[in-house]
Amino acid sequence: MAPRTAEIAGAGLAGLTLATRLAQLGWHVRLHERNDELRMYGAGIWLWESGLQTLETLGAFDQATKRARTIREWRIADHGGKPLMSRYTGPGDRMLLPPRADLYAALIARAEYYGVDIVTSSLVTGMSADGRIEYANGKTSRADLVVAADGAYSRLRESIFCTAWMDFGSQAGIRMLIDRSDDQPDDTIIEYWHGARRLLFNPCTDEQDYIFLSAPVGDDRAGRLPVDRDLWAADFPAVADLVHRFAEDGRWDRLVNVRCRRWSAGHAAVLGDAAHAMPPNLGQAANTAFINAMALAALAEQNKDITTVLPEWERRQKAITDHVQRWSYYYGFVLGHCPSPLLGTRARTLGRLSQTQWFDRNLNRGARHQPMGSLAVH
Structure with missing residues (x-):
């Protein structure tokens, strides 16, 4: 039987993760990058337990984290250094902080290892629910699965009418x-x-x-x-x-927020920042993309009908994604919209809330999530 096929637009972290996992599971995957070379912007990146389990499953962990610091504590303090909140890590609740470029290089290496066809200078201009993608030169391709992973400012998201709203934030x-x-x-x-x-x-x-x-x-x-x-x-x-x-x-x-009314239609889907861009307040944007990519691949492995897989994928993953995005948004709102007379109250409230199980559970729900199909779940 011929392998199933996927066309993915966008060779960022989300696109590379999905491409690698599908290829690892036997798919023929073509990954399109509009630039003439693979580039990664940014500095460092927070990798929580959910992201680390993804990298372990892909075989990218060692290369991605070889220079990374292992983080013991995330502390919030006032401008003079007085602690307001501390969040500690431990076994099964890890956090590592590598340069973003190291993570990107590791994912590229694994994609190449599993035979992903990475095509640069390839501008995808449209996709459709019947599994067709269109290129800037007028040509088209078809696949069992087509995915827009082209970032918060996605050109493809509206090809299947996904956007609910995009908030540029404050x-x-x-x-x-x-x-x-x-x-x-x-x-x-x-x-x-x-x-x-x-x-x-x-x-x-x-x-x-x-x-x-x-x-x-x-x-x-x-x-x-x-x-x-x-x-x-x-x-x-x-x-x-x-x-x-x-x-x-x-x-x-x-710092932008993207909410979608849906993530898929037929054989087409949106992934990563194209589906759920969020401010980096919890360091969870990439980790959330990782767990969603893993879940999509895992469900597609269980069911060959992509038109059935994609709604089920969204049903399972939307709640955790919405939760992380919502908490990231609230965090930024509290930070950026607190009147000066209430800054002392804000500090005291944060200190008290951070000691509660409710706060710990909600703040860390995404970080501690086990991706579907990860080695840790087997």
């Missing part, structure tokens, strides 16, 4: 890798809050640390590149020395 972020200093912790993420501004320190490798800054979109001085070191040092005096080591080549991003 926050923007700056990401960078900086040279490591021995006076910084090597196993603790520290997220400093000052009003609506945030400075996030992430241990990444032996040589570099990952910095994420966020502020309201209208905060022109905070969003300036190169970074205004005097501003951030004054706002966060506890880490003023760290601020003055910031790199000049940071990346600025608008």
